[in-house]
Amino acid sequence: YTFKSVVPHGNSRDTMRSVSVDLNHDASLLIDIPDALCERDKVKFTVHTKTTLSSFQKPEFSVPRQHEDFIWLHDTLVETEDYAGLIIPPAPPKPDFESPREKMHKLGEGEATMTKDEYTKMKQELEAEYLAVFKKTVQVHEVFLQRLSSHPTLSKDRNFQIFLEYDQDLSVRRKNAKEMFGGFFKNMVKSADEVLISGIKEVDDFFEQEKTFLLDYYSKIKDSTAKAEKMTRAHKNIADDYIHVSATLNSLSADDSTANKKHLEKLADLFEKLRKVEGRVASDQELKLTELLRYYMRDIQAAKDLLYRRARALADYENSNKALDKARLKSKDIPQAEEHQQHCLQKFDKLSESGKKELTSFKGRRVVAFRKNLIEMAELEIKHAKVSSTLQPTCVRLFVYS
Amino acid sequence: MAASSDRNPPPFPATEEPGAGPSDMADGDSDEGEDIFSNPVAVSRGVSQPDRVNEEPPDLFSEEEEASSTPAKSNGVHSDEDNDLFAEAHVELSTDKPGSSDRKELSSSSGLRPASSFTQSPAAMQPTSLEQLEEDEAKDSFDVDVAVTNPEKVGDGMNAYVAYKVSTRTSLPMFRSKAFTVRRRYSDFLGLYEKLSVKQSLLGCIIPPPPEKSVVGMTKVKVGMDDPSSVEFVERRRAALERYLQRVVSHPSLLQDPDVREFLEREELPRAVSTQALSGAGFLKMINKASDAVNKMTIKMNESDTWFEDKFQEVENEEQQLRKLHALVDSLVNHRKELCGNTAVFAKSMAMLGNSEDNTALSRALSQLAEVEDKMEQLHQEQAASDFFIFEELLADYIRLLGAMRGCFDQRMRAWQRWQEAQSTLQKKREAEAKLLWANKPDKLQQAKDEITEWEARVTQYERDFDRVGMTVRKEVLRFEKEKAKDFKSQIIKYLEAMLQSQQRLIKFWEAFLPEAKAIA
Numbered sequence: 001y002t003f004k005s006v007v008p009h010g011n012s013r014d015t016m017r018s019v020s021v022d023l024n025h026d027a028s029l030l031i032d033i034p035d036a037l038c039e040r041d042k043v044k045f046t047v048h049t050k051t052t053l054s055s056f057q058k059p060e061f062s063v064p065r066q067h068e069d070f071i072w073l074h075d076t077l078v079e080t081e082d083y084a085g086l087i088i089p090p091a092p093p094k095p096d097f098e099s100p101r102e103k104m105h106k107l108g109e110g111e112a113t114m115t116k117d118e119y120t121k122m123k124q125e126l127e128a129e130y131l132a133v134f135k136k137t138v139q140v141h142e143v144f145l146q147r148l149s150s151h152p153t154l155s156k157d158r159n160f161q162i163f164l165e166y167d168q169d170l171s172v173r174r175k176n177a178k179e180m181f182g183g184f185f186k187n188m189v190k191s192a193d194e195v196l197i198s199g200i201k202e203v204d205d206f207f208e209q210e211k212t213f214l215l216d217y218y219s220k221i222k223d224s225t226a227k228a229e230k231m232t233r234a235h236k237n238i239a240d241d242y243i244h245v246s247a248t249l250n251s252l253s254a255d256d257s258t259a260n261k262k263h264l265e266k267l268a269d270l271f272e273k274l275r276k277v278e279g280r281v282a283s284d285q286e287l288k289l290t291e292l293l294r295y296y297m298r299d300i301q302a303a304k305d306l307l308y309r310r311a312r313a314l315a316d317y318e319n320s321n322k323a324l325d326k327a328r329l330k331s332k333d334i335p336q337a338e339e340h341q342q343h344c345l346q347k348f349d350k351l352s353e354s355g356k357k358e359l360t361s362f363k364g365r366r367v368v369a370f371r372k373n374l375i376e377m378a379e380l381e382i383k384h385a386k387v388s389s390t391l392q393p394t395c396v397r398l399f400v401y402s
Numbered sequence: 403m404a405a406s407s408d409r410n411p412p413p414f415p416a417t418e419e420p421g422a423g424p425s426d427m428a429d430g431d432s433d434e435g436e437d438i439f440s441n442p443v444a445v446s447r448g449v450s451q452p453d454r455v456n457e458e459p460p461d462l463f464s465e466e467e468e469a470s471s472t473p474a475k476s477n478g479v480h481s482d483e484d485n486d487l488f489a490e491a492h493v494e495l496s497t498d499k500p501g502s503s504d505r506k507e508l509s510s511s512s513g514l515r516p517a518s519s520f521t522q523s524p525a526a527m528q529p530t531s532l533e534q535l536e537e538d539e540a541k542d543s544f545d546v547d548v549a550v551t552n553p554e555k556v557g558d559g560m561n562a563y564v565a566y567k568v569s570t571r572t573s574l575p576m577f578r579s580k581a582f583t584v585r586r587r588y589s590d591f592l593g594l595y596e597k598l599s600v601k602q603s604l605l606g607c608i609i610p611p612p613p614e615k616s617v618v619g620m621t622k623v624k625v626g627m628d629d630p631s632s633v634e635f636v637e638r639r640r641a642a643l644e645r646y647l648q649r650v651v652s653h654p655s656l657l658q659d660p661d662v663r664e665f666l667e668r669e670e671l672p673r674a675v676s677t678q679a680l681s682g683a684g685f686l687k688m689i690n691k692a693s694d695a696v697n698k699m700t701i702k703m704n705e706s707d708t709w710f711e712d713k714f715q716e717v718e719n720e721e722q723q724l725r726k727l728h729a730l731v732d733s734l735v736n737h738r739k740e741l742c743g744n745t746a747v748f749a750k751s752m753a754m755l756g757n758s759e760d761n762t763a764l765s766r767a768l769s770q771l772a773e774v775e776d777k778m779e780q781l782h783q784e785q786a787a788s789d790f791f792i793f794e795e796l797l798a799d800y801i802r803l804l805g806a807m808r809g810c811f812d813q814r815m816r817a818w819q820r821w822q823e824a825q826s827t828l829q830k831k832r833e834a835e836a837k838l839l840w841a842n843k844p845d846k847l848q849q850a851k852d853e854i855t856e857w858e859a860r861v862t863q864y865e866r867d868f869d870r871v872g873m874t875v876r877k878e879v880l881r882f883e884k885e886k887a888k889d890f891k892s893q894i895i896k897y898l899e900a901m902l903q904s905q906q907r908l909i910k911f912w913e914a915f916l917p918e919a920k921a922i923a
Contacts, residue, residue: 217758
C-alpha cells in the first residue's frame with residue numbers, strides 16, 4: 001500500500017506544534033516544514049528558512065531533507081566538544097508507519113468478511129491513522145530544528161547552517177561524518193553512564209538534586225508514556241468496534257420488515273456518529289498527552305546526557321589531579337600535568353556553568369509545555385463529550401417520536 | 403371430538419402484555435441489605451435494576467410512570483448534583499413512557515379463560531386479516547408483574563446452590579392473593595421451561611427459553627460469591643431469569659398454564675431432576691434436531707401460503723445477524739474493560755509522576771490529572787456494564803427467542819406431517835377395503851369400514867390441528883414482533899440514557915480539572 005500525502009500549510013497545524021512552546025518567534029531565523037511527501041514510507045521534508053542574518057546567502061530558501069539528515073545533524077552536535085555543556089535537543093524518532101501499514105494489510109485480507117460500507121469506513125479510519133502518524137513525524141522534525149534555531153549557541157552552528165542551506169544532497173557529508181567519528185563519543189558516553197553517575201562524588205548541591213530528580217523523573221515519565229499509549233490504543237479499538245456494530249445493525253435493519261426496523265437504523269446511525277467522536281478523543285489524547293510525555297521523556301534523556309558528560313569531565317579532572325600528584329612525586333613532567341589539570345578544571349567549570357543554565361531553562365520550558373497541553377487536552381475532552389452528549393438525546397427523541 | 407369445542411367463541415380474543423422490558427417492576431424490598439450487593443459494584447447496581455424506588459409504590463401504574471419519567475434514576479449510580487444537568491435532558495426524555503402507553507385497566511372476566519379455549523380462539527373467530535389480529539391484540543393487557551431478586555447462596559461446597567426470591571404482584575383473581583413471594587432455584591426455572599415446552603409448543607407457541615446452564619460459572623459461585631466475576635455471573639443470571647419470567651407471564655396462554663401458577667405461588671416445589679441435560683448447547687441441539695427431522699421428511703410440504711416459508715427464512719437470517727452482532731458487542735465490552743484497566747494503570751503512573759515533579763503547581767496538576775483518570779476508569783466500568791447488561795444481554799435473549807420461534811415453525815411442520823401420514827394411511831385403508839370387496843370377505847369388510855371411518859376422523863382432526871397450529875404460529879409471530887420492537891426500543895433508550903449520564907459526568911470531571919491546569923505556573 002502506497003500512501004502519498006502532503007501536509008497542508010496553515011493554522012490547523014498550530015495545534016500540532018504543541019509539545020514545545022515559545023519557539024520560532026525570533027524573526028532573525030525562522031524555520032518551518034511547510035510540506036512533506038510520503039512515498040513508500042520514506043518521508044521527504046521541505047525545510048523552509050527565513051532569515052535576516054548575514055551568515056546566510058539568501059534571506060529565504062527551502063531544501064528537501066530526509067530523516068537521516070536530521071540524525072546526522074543531531075549526532076554532529078552531540079559529538080562537538082564545545083557543546084558538551086548544552087542540552088542537545090533530542091533527535092526526532094524515525095517515521096514509523098508500521099502500525100497502520102500492518103492494519104491496512106489485515107484489512108485487505110479481511111475485506112471479504114465485511115460489508116462494503118464497513119470496509120470503506122475501516123479504510124477511512126486507517127487513512128486517518130496514517131495521516132496522524134505523518135503529521136506527528138513532521139511536527140517532531142520541525143520542533144527539533146526550531147529548538148536549535150532558538151538556542152543562542154546552537155543556532156550559530158556551522159553544520160546547522162549547512163543543513164538549512166546546502167541545496168545538494170547531504171548523504172555524502174553524512175558518510176564522511178560517520179567515518180570521522182564512528183559514533184565513538186556517543187557510544188562511550190552511553191555505556192559508561194551508570195558507572196559514572198553512581199561513582200562520582202558530587203560537589204555541587206544543584207547538580208546533586210538535579211541528578212536525583214532527573215533519574216527518578218525519567219523512569220516515571222517513561223512508564224507514563226507507555227501506559228498512555230495503551231490507553232489510546234484501547235480507545236482506538238473501541239472506535240473500530242463501533243464501525244462493525246454500526247454496519248451489522250444496518251444489515252439487520254435492511255432485512256427487517258417489522259416495527260423494529262427503524263429502531264435498528266437509528267441505533268446504527270448513533271454508533272456511526274459515536275465512532276467519529278471516539279476516534280477524535282483517541283487522537284487528541286495521543287497528541288496532547290502521549291506525545292507530550294514521549295517528547296519530554298526524550299528531552300530528559302538529553303538532559304541526563306548532559307549530566308553524564310559533566311560527570312565524565314569531573315572524572316577527568318579527578319584523574320588529572322591524581323596524575324599531577326604522581327608527577328610531583330616523581331618530579332617528572334610536572335608542567336604538562338599542571339597544564340592538563342588546569343585544562344580539565346576549566347572544561348569542568350565551563351560545563352557546570354552552562355549546564356546549570358541549561359537545566360534551569362529546561363525546567364521552565366517543561367512546565368510551560370505541560371501547562372499548555374494539559375489545558376488543551378481538558379478543553380478537547382470537554383468539547384468531544386459535549387458533542388457526544390447531544391447525540392444520545394437526539395437519538396432518544398427520534399425513538400420517542402417515531 | 404376436540405374439534406367441536408373449536409367453535410365456541412371465547413370471552414376475549416388473543417392478547418399481549420406490554421412492557422416486557424426487564425425492569426418494569428421495582429423491587430419493594432430494595433432496602434433489604436444484601437451482602438453480595440453491598441459493594442456498589444457498578445456492574446450490577448448501575449444497570450440492571452434501574453427502576454428501584456425506595457418506597458412501596460401505591461400501585462403498579464403510577465410507579466412505572468414515575469420510573470420512566472425520571473431518567474436521572476435510571477442508572478443506579480448518580481449523584482444529586484447531576485439533577486441540574488438533567489434539567490434539559492429531563493424535559494426531552496420525560497415525554498417517553500416506554501411500555502406504559504399500552505397498559506390499560508384489566509377487565510374482570512379475563513381471568514376465567516381456560517387455556518384450551520384460548521388457543522383455539524383464532525380459529526373460532528376466523529379472523530380474515532392480519533390487521534384484525536393486530537387490532538385484537540392491542541385491546542388487551544394483563545396485570546401481572548414478577549421480579550427476581552435477592553440471590554442467596556444456600557448450603558456449602560459442591561452441593562451449594564443459589565436461591566432467588568420470586569415476587570409476584572397481580573390483580574388477577576386466579577392467584578391466591580395480590581402479592582406473594584416464593585424462593586426458587588435455577589433448576590426450578592428450567593423445570594418450568596421443560597414442562598411448558600412439552601405442553602405448549604405442540605400448539606405452536608413460542609416458549610421463552612431461560613438462560614443457559616453454566617458449569618464454570620456455578621462452580622465459581624459455589625466456591626465463593628464475593629469475587630467480581632461471581633458477582634457478575636449471579637447478577638447476569640438473576641436479570642436473565644427475571645426477564646424470562648416476565649416474558650412467560652406476559653404471554654397470554656402461558657400465564658393460564660397451571661404449571662406457571664404453581665411456579666409462582668407454591669411454597670415448596672418438587673425438585674426438577676430432568677433438567678440436567680438442558681444447557682445452552684443442549685437447548686440448541688434440541689432445536690436443531692427438530693429441524694433436521696423436518697428436513698429429512700420424505701414428503702415435502704407444498705407451501706400454499708408463502709408467508710411461512712418467507713418468515714422462516716427471515717428468522718434464520720435475523721438469528722445469524724444477531725449472533726454476529728452479539729459477538730461484536732462482546733468484543734466492545736472486552737475492549738472497554740481493557741480501557742478500564744489501562745486507565746487505572748495510567749492513573750497510578752500519573753500519580754507517581756506527580757509526586758516526582760519538583761514544580762509545585764505542576765505536581766499538583768499531575769496529581770489532579772491522576773484523580774480525573776481514576777474517575778474516568780469508573781465511568782468506563784459503568785459503560786462496560788451498560789454495554790453488557792443492557793445491549794449484549796438483549797441480543798442474547800433474542801437469539802434464544804428466535805431459536806424458540808424456529809422451534810414452533812417446526813411444530814407446524816410436524817403437524818402437517820402427521821396429517822399427511824394420516825391421509826396416506828387412510829388411502830391404504832381404502833385400498834385394502836377395495837381389495838376385500840373384490841375378494842368378497844364380508845366379515846373382514848366391516849372391520850375395514852370401521853377403520854376407514856376412524857382414519858377419516860383422524861384426517862379431519864389432524865387437518866384442523868394443522869390449521870390451528872398455523873394460525874397460532876402466525877399470531878405468535880405477530881405478537882413476538884411487536885414485543886420485540888417494544889423491547890428493543892425500551893432497552894435502547896435505557897442504554898442511551900446511561901451513556902448520556904456518563905458523558906455528563908465526564909464533562910464535569912474535566913471542567914473541574916481545567917482550572918488546575920490553568921493554575922500551573
